[in-house]
Amino acid sequence: MSLAFYLNIVMSGLLTGLVYGLAALGLSLIFTVTRIVNFAHGGLMAFGLWGAAALAARHGADPLLAMPVVAAGLFLGGFLLHRLLLGRVAAAPEHLRTLTTLGLALILSAGLAALPATAPPGAAVAAAASPTGDGLTFGPFLFDRIELRAALMAGIVTALLVLFFNLGRTGKAIRACADNPFGARLVGLNLERLQAATFGLGAAIAGIAGCLLAQSDSVRPHSASDFLALGLIVALVGGLGSVEGALLGGVAVGVAESLGGALLAPPLKDLAGYAVVLLVLVLRPQGLLGHSE
Amino acid sequence: MMPKRQDLVRLIETAPGRLARSAADLWRDWVDATTWRGKTLGVLVLLALATLPAWGGTPLVAAMIAVLWLAYAGQAWNLLAGFAGLFSLGHALFIGIGAYLAAAFALHGGLGPWPGALLAVPAAALAGAGIGALGCRAGLKGVHFTLVTLILAEAVRLGALHLDGLGAAAGLALPHPATAGKPVAFYYAILILTGLALVVVRLLLRSRLGYRWLALREDPGAAAASGIDPYRARVAAATISAALAAPAGVFLALYLRHVDAEQTLSLSRSLGPVLGAALGGIGTLVGPVLGAFVVVPADQALTWLIGRSHHDLSALKPLAAGLALVLVAVAAPGGLWPGLARRLGLLKPPPDQRGDAA
Numbered sequence: 029m030s031l032a033f034y035l036n037i038v039m040s041g042l043l044t045g046l047v048y049g050l051a052a053l054g055l056s057l058i059f060t061v062t063r064i065v066n067f068a069h070g071g072l073m074a075f076g077l078w079g080a081a082a083l084a085a086r087h088g089a090d091p092l093l094a095m096p097v098v099a100a101g102l103f104l105g106g107f108l109l110h111r112l113l114l115g116r117v118a119a120a121p122e123h124l125r126t127l128t129t130l131g132l133a134l135i136l137s138a139g140l141a142a143l144p145a146t147a148p149p150g151a152a153v154a155a156a157a158s159p160t161g162d163g164l165t166f167g168p169f170l171f172d173r174i175e176l177r178a179a180l181m182a183g184i185v186t187a188l189l190v191l192f193f194n195l196g197r198t199g200k201a202i203r204a205c206a207d208n209p210f211g212a213r214l215v216g217l218n219l220e221r222l223q224a225a226t227f228g229l230g231a232a233i234a235g236i237a238g239c240l241l242a243q244s245d246s247v248r249p250h251s252a253s254d255f256l257a258l259g260l261i262v263a264l265v266g267g268l269g270s271v272e273g274a275l276l277g278g279v280a281v282g283v284a285e286s287l288g289g290a291l292l293a294p295p296l297k298d299l300a301g302y303a304v305v306l307l308v309l310v311l312r313p314q315g316l317l318g319h320s321e
Numbered sequence: 322m323m324p325k326r327q328d329l330v331r332l333i334e335t336a337p338g339r340l341a342r343s344a345a346d347l348w349r350d351w352v353d354a355t356t357w358r359g360k361t362l363g364v365l366v367l368l369a370l371a372t373l374p375a376w377g378g379t380p381l382v383a384a385m386i387a388v389l390w391l392a393y394a395g396q397a398w399n400l401l402a403g404f405a406g407l408f409s410l411g412h413a414l415f416i417g418i419g420a421y422l423a424a425a426f427a428l429h430g431g432l433g434p435w436p437g438a439l440l441a442v443p444a445a446a447l448a449g450a451g452i453g454a455l456g457c458r459a460g461l462k463g464v465h466f467t468l469v470t471l472i473l474a475e476a477v478r479l480g481a482l483h484l485d486g487l488g489a490a491a492g493l494a495l496p497h498p499a500t501a502g503k504p505v506a507f508y509y510a511i512l513i514l515t516g517l518a519l520v521v522v523r524l525l526l527r528s529r530l531g532y533r534w535l536a537l538r539e540d541p542g543a544a545a546a547s548g549i550d551p552y553r554a555r556v557a558a559a560t561i562s563a564a565l566a567a568p569a570g571v572f573l574a575l576y577l578r579h580v581d582a583e584q585t586l587s588l589s590r591s592l593g594p595v596l597g598a599a600l601g602g603i604g605t606l607v608g609p610v611l612g613a614f615v616v617v618p619a620d621q622a623l624t625w626l627i628g629r630s631h632h633d634l635s636a637l638k639p640l641a642a643g644l645a646l647v648l649v650a651v652a653a654p655g656g657l658w659p660g661l662a663r664r665l666g667l668l669k670p671p672p673d674q675r676g677d678a679a
Contacts, residue, residue, distance in 0.1 A: 127650040134643030138636040302476035
């Protein structure tokens with residue numbers, strides 16, 4: 029097979045990988061700032077996906093247009109969840125924090141099962157993405173427009189987050205909370221509120237990742253746990269608690285999956301990400317860009 | 322890292338004597354710790370369990386098998402999470418190793434399921450050691466182990482779902498031998514296993530290794546400073562917990578006569594022991610048993626309700642489980658057992674810090 033074939037496979041994996049990176053970004057962000065591993069992350073992503081699909085179906089619109097609504101809703105939900113519930117276990121032993129978000133994950137999955145099914149995205153998305161119905165060629169590359177749109181959006185959201193954390197006052201304050209909670213409180217930062225805001229932000233990012241996936245996917249019974257496993261794999265590959273790592277991990281897993289799907293039997297595509305994480309765990313346990321304690 | 326051969330031989334030679342002594346110790350603990358009310362209740366429960374098939378109908382025996390199974394699996398999980406401080410979300414993997422090995426030998430070996438059942442324990446122990454080795458390396462955060470267990474169990478589930486040798490999505494169906502339709506034998510088997518698990522865990526807790534686990538759980542830094550190797554102690558805990566979980570899988574395969582990836586290896590299979598032990602009381606010997614007595618009846622009541630309703634209420638089960646976990650974490654971090662024992666006056670007030678024996 030030609031070089032162009034492989035280049036296209038790698039490129040497609042790269043584009044998907046940016047969306048995967050976004051999925052892990054929220055998880056890593058929440059863990060870094062609040063020391064909570066959010067096992068409900070997959071459920072939040074599935075919720076975002078459902079919201080985007082439902083809004084798109086009702087208004088005949090593009091699921092990407094639903095992104096701001098879904099993100100705002102999940103931010104508010106995540107913020108309140110932390111204020112009312114997770115903040116109470118913030119200082120509790122680790123196993124109690126794990127039990128809490130596991131419980132939330134189960135509650136969310138029950139909620140998802142009770143939601144009315146949405147029509148799979150199809151014609152509307154395809155029409156919005158590519159009015160003429162063809163892909164976009166650029167040199168040897170042939171881009172799938174839906175993939176390209178999702179990757180562009182993921183890139184924009186990531187860039188905005190980087191700006192927020194490096195230039196914004198609130199972003200800097202959140203980073204201070206992550207670096208040194210005690211010191212942050214000492215200089216007058218409202219730790220509880222900033223942690224809640226971080227949890228909301230993480231939930232919103234999960235929702236945006238869900239919206240991006242809504243272009244080509246709909247909520248299935250296993251969506252929440254599949255998304256959770258994906259997010260955890262990417263976070264572990266990149267290094268738990270590293271924002272750059274989440275992106276790198278996403279790209280690594282995305283490329284591995286698309287190569288695995290093209291070169292091996294299709295069912296093995298799902299296992300490619302697991303193979304990558306196993307390799308990383310053996311060779312570099314703290315993740316590609318992670319720090320050991 | 323691997324234990325020496327003569328150590329293993331000595332361990333096996335001395336095992337019966339140690340187990341007998343541990344059983345006697347467990348008995349003495351119980352006599353020492355309980356009030357008269359606690360002793361009466363305990364004797365009544367033991368008598369009821371021992372004679373259940375004589376007076377209970379088949380549905381009750383079947384329900385009690387489910388209860389005792391969860392108590393056993395919860396004990397294996399609790400050894401790791403409650404005592405060694407390592408929260409596993411992948412015990413389905415060790416249970417699955419037992420189930421698939423027993424099923425594969427029953428179908429192919431021509432020798433029945435028993436060689437598979439014997440192999441299951443070392444095979445699961447090896448898997449536990451591998452996962453422990455990957456998840457507990459120096460410099461990793463504590464939660465790493467949890468994520469590694471979850472992800473590797475999911476990977477094996479996906480693999481089993483696609484491997485034709487393991488029956489792929491349809492799973493493996495075992496032939497029906499003479500034991501079919503005889504829940505009484507299964508009842509006593511799981512009753513004995515659950516009792517044995519209590520004795521084994523009690524023995525381990527009072528061993529050098531057990532004290533290392535407790536020290537590591539309470540304060541890893543201080544434990545390491547006093548000469549405990551955290552990595553070795555934790556890998557040992559994962560190995561033993563996985564080995565304990567394997568017979569639960571063998572039992573499942575022989576009892577249900579069917580093994581498939583969705584039933585045996587899914588995340589919800591891993592969550593069962595977590596839910597039971599968390600409700601009963603993580604880090605206590607009684608907790609997983611008590612939790613199983615709450616979780617299984619609640620689960621069967623919900624099954625009944627869902628079956629009777631005209632609406633699709635299947636979401637009730639994860640909802641109830643999720644609410645229970647959140648409530649335990651927020652309102653009763655020690656689970657139901659400490660409060661129940663105090664409320665009913667089952668335990669004497671400890672003369673000194675008695676530890677986790679009760």
